[in-house]
Amino acid sequence: MNQVLSCELAVTNGDVYDLDRAYVFHSWSVQSALKPLVIAGGEGCRLWDYDGKEYLDFSSQLVNTNIGHQHPKVIAAIVEQANQLATIAPATANLARGEAAKRIVNLAPEGFNKVFFTNAGADANENAIRMARLVTGRDKILSGYRSYHGNTGAAIVATGDARRVPNEYARGHVHFFNPYLYRSEFAATTEAEESERALTHLRRIIECEGPTSIAAILMESIPGTAGVLVQPAGYMQGVRALCDEFGILLILDEVMAGFGRTGRWFAFEHFGIQPDLITFAKGVNSGYVPAGGVILSDQVADFFQDRYFPGGLTYSGHPLAMAAIVATLDAMAEEQVVENAEMIGNEVLGPGLAALAAKYPLIGEVRGLGVFWAVELVSDAAKRTPLAAEVMGKIKTALIAAGLLPFVVDNRIHVVPPCTVTVDEAKAGLAIIDQVLAQFA
Template identity: 75%
Template sequence: MKLALHNEMAITNDDVRQLDRAYVFHSWSMQGNLNPLVIAGAQGCELWDYDGNRYLDFSSQLVNVNIGYQHPRVLAAMKAQLETLVTIAPATANLARGEAAKRIVELAPEGFSKVFFTNAGADANENAIRMARLYTGRDKIFSAYRSYHGNTGSAIAATGDWRRVPNEYSRGHVHFFNPYLYRSEFNASSEAEECERALAHLRRMIECEGPSSIAAILLESIPGTAGILVPPAGYMQGVRALADEFGIVLILDEVMAGFGRTGSWFAFEQDGIVPDLITFAKGVNAGYVPAGGVLISAPIAHYFDDHFFAGGLTYSGHPLAMAAIVATLDAMKEENVVQNAAEVGNGVLRPALEALAAKHSLIGEVRGRGMFQALELVSNRKTKTPLTATEMAAIKAALTGAGLLTFVVENRIHVVPPCIMSAKEVQQGMAIFDQVLAQFGHFSQ
């Protein structure tokens, strides 16, 4: 099929879908029965297809479009960079790269001094692991079972969920259970018990694996794909203390939770700790151009002043991505996007989700911070039995059919709209949720 141009003939959803199915191989999928949603354009928090259907975005795609779609300031910066210098090798000094790094360091806690740019979040985690191993001279990497860190060699091995199992090619990875009171691995009955027992578990894991063999603890500040699992009070401080006690580098993965998503620039700020390395991607330029990176604390950065760093990427600090970062961060500051995520996320979205839970017994738990919320759906609140994959697929299809794009993982709906979303748009989305969940009340006993 020949791809039609807009000025030659009208394009339909079927045209695009047929083209996709003929030539595109999709990620995390069996290819035979795919029926991908077709998107033609977007603006702000809304998307549309070629057939005139419009969708309100409660997914931010893959939780990355923090500033919304087609932000004019970001587009203008990208166009200006295209006209000046479209690409350059990472060994050179480039204005856009330097300005992007400067802005990111300025947002970081005191004591961070350098940024190593990557292409995405996976290779950000990959290179943070590399830095920790080189810096400590140790090998093992501790990470949580309930986690996702990306789909490159070490990042997928560090990931805790089932997707790591067919991909365990990297060495030296050890997993532990992070806190999740709703489905506690520690038989805890309160947040305080969950915190205490999870930290005791981590300490024993460190002791049994040999502290002097452990290079880093890699944790998502708030595990995202695993369920938006907000750590209990004191847990992150406890992990920081364990890392300090045993000389272990603490890497916090802010790929999904960073750059305004939780109502602060970094999610860990709300837990009162400072890591040694911070990985980021997604929200730093709202996904307009692929980019990620590692924020490096001064001791680790200075170590590599006279020690060779054995890592690099052809597109590290690509000028177009860097221009998008500069414009995104400047616009977020001037337009109070982080404040909006806090105020609308905590003050409008969260109460609306709690009201939904009070009305629909399908909802077992609501949790999150800012514009980073989740609904866990169950067929029985007492037993906490998760809805099945078939039931979740039916609910997702109904939400999409009603004009709401959602991020569904297992038995959870991750409610993660762009950080610019207004209170009015939140209420529009909540009305769709209410309508659709009412249709499936029979899934709950």
């Protein structure tokens, strides 16, 4: 065996870093430019390295550790399931899988009674697209330019951001501009104008593409990676109405925004609408074991009662992931984690970030709900010029050096701590952001 792969793994940051750079190929990266942060352990909202340096996690990693790191009930459930049955094929009936599905259905709106499990959010969206095409007999999928839906065949083409461009291999995808008042595509000056004009634009896209050719509109309930774009009043209701008018299914991607992140179990609950398919992953078990899925409305599920569904995954409903789902959702309910996320947003993060925006012209806009916020940084407030990537890189480095793990995208700091974050931890994170922005103001 190669010496570096022996059981005598080193316990220093340097050794772990060298091991990674020798053997690990990283995603979304120029490999030679990588300098990955070394993490040894964690608990709650905090992580630490092998040298003992501690970090406050304001990223939830990739916005998925909603219940925080190493929650004892979730870890215990995974261990117990591993001791009982570590893996089983998806065609079997398994207690953990059934219990996980039951809990998810109990949180979903009335009229949703089946769950198809996947391994992540990308393949959840893949299968929701497949279902919509089969049910409607149509091919096209409409999705927003400001969106991210995953990095598999159809999911990455449904994605609107630039990562789509070198990956455009799937068929039948059309994009539209979703609302973003701060950088309006519609010359809107108010939320009402942005909503109305965005809906007019979407109607024209539907009409020009041919309503009878469109299977589904796929949307993040609140686009996350694109900038935590909280939908303006009336927009989601308008999208639902367009879908009803033209016989189009509405797929809501709750992969990032779901399971407590916005202070609700599902982000679409803020808008008083009901989709036809719901995709999820990340927060359903905080990513402790990879899991995702599609929650099917009865209309969609009934279509397959006597028809073959041509889809499946070897690890669909993996028992370790299912046990983690059961323990996560139970613990979140018992410990009022969703309510905590709402309170932190309303009482700490919302007011705190607004105060920073008033203090620093560098901040163009702050927006969000619960523990799902974006701070948009600009070099010219009047022109809303995005802060340069080089400066954003320096800000990210400074935040990490100060003990905060940020989620930085383009010219934005996404403030997305675990839903379990305490008032004191939220205030500490805001203080670090304040301290760092002062260096660049």
